[in-house]
Amino acid sequence: MKNRIKISITIDDTIIRAIDKIAESNESTRSETINQKLHKDAEIKALVQQDKKTFAVYEIGQICHAVLNAYCISIGDDSYKKWVDLDSQTKEIVINGVQNVIDNPDITPQQHFENWKQQRIVEGWKYGKRKDYVNKLHPNLVLWDELNEAQRMKDSIFINTVKSLI
Helix, strand or coil: CHHHHHHHHHHHHHHHHHHHHHHHHHCCCHHHHHHHHHHHHHHHHHHHHHHHHHHHHHHHHHHHHHHHHHHHHHCCCCCCCCHHHCCHHHHHHHHHHHHHHHHCCCCCHHHHHHHHHHHHHHCCCEECCCCECCCCEECCCCCHHHCCHHHHHHHHHHHHHHHHHC
16 A cells, blocks of 8 residues: 555655756746646546547447448438548538437427538539439439438438437
């Protein structure tokens, strides 16, 4: 037990000497140097927390995409690409969708669909009978009321998948 206390004191003394040395070279007091370090640590901690949130949203996006891919296969739609094969714009739309559900937990499937559709239109996508990533054509760029029930279900599945993971 005494060894642990001595080691702890030695480390604390070493840290204090290092802070004093930094303070001398910066012509500041020990308390100013400690405050600067604590402030810097808080900034780093905030950045790490933000990175963790971003990473979590990205992971949830991957999971949502996989769930929707499985659902689409079950209804005979094999046009979904694997996550690794998606272009960055499509991944961004999925991630934005996740963030939108997190920020708006009461979002309806129709609102979610309208947000998705608007993002696609902004990126230059147009209505087409078959999904075509090269020519940016998509059969679901229609009014909500024109979607069949199976397509509407995708928005409910997406929202519920996000909610189950947050």
